[in-house]
Amino acid sequence: MFNSVARVLCVAAVFLASFSSAQATVVYANSVISADSTGKNLGGGAIAANRLIASAALGGPSASTASSAGFYSLGFGGSITLGFSGLFGGGTATFFETTNPGPYGTESADVFVFDVASNLFVFAGSVDNLAGGLGDSLSFDGLCLSGCSSLKLVDTTAKAAFANDRSADGFDVNAVSVTLFQQLTGRGNSVPEPGSVALVGLALAALAASRRKSQR
Structure with missing residues (x-):
């Protein structure tokens, strides 16, 4: 169950990060x-x-x-x-x-x-x-x-x-x-929203905890 939640968080984080980068x-x-x-x-x-x-x-x-x-x-x-x-x-x-x-x-x-x-x-x-x-x-x-x-x-x-x-x-x-034209990436906003960054961190932490649990 914990592993599934971690995967869902990771997918959501990637989605939000890519969405914000396209704004x-x-x-x-x-x-x-x-x-x-x-x-x-x-x-x-x-x-x-x-x-x-x-x-x-x-x-x-x-x-x-x-x-x-x-x-x-x-x-x-x-x-x-x-x-x-x-x-x-x-x-x-x-x-x-x-x-x-x-x-x-x-x-x-x-x-x-x-x-x-x-x-x-x-x-x-x-x-x-x-x-x-x-x-x-x-x-x-x-x-x-x-x-x-x-x-x-x-x-x-x-x-x-x-x-x-x-x-x-x-x-x-x-x-x-x-x-506006973003010179670093071409077009759009290249910096993810703070919420997306936080969600990415939460997903990574969840995945790490999941792996530690499975190794016991």
Whole structure:
């Protein structure tokens, strides 16, 4: 019976350790490298100042405040380059865009990631506002084999979709999340959770006790 329990503990420990090692570390943008909104809406007027605070694109999805609209407006053709707490790549990135409620045209942006190996920006794909508050997702698998160090969003919104809305100002960046790239193991978390480590130790101790008992 004791031997069976030890075996069960060992199997559980291996499972939990492998499961925790596969967990992805997801983080939100934490720095603005450059912010290059056109500053103009479709009608040629100035975009409101509270929509041009670049830091509003940092952290998780947020609501408006007294000083900020809660997002950064790129303007038609504008861009923003964001940094993260470490190299990223692999897994899925999510882009949260803020869109007015009710029927609204499609706002879109091209995504580029800076590959540290080639020292160049690489096109990763396009995102839009159709997913609403859930955010649009994009895979970075295979783009940066040694990791990406920053991410650039360039507005590609078609002006024709907003012919009747001269105040439209393109893609509004609320938040961006990425999966961190672990340099030691490739992708994912390489360090097991403390609970898994403890369970491994318990299983090994149980197996050792089992062997001592069987040798008597």
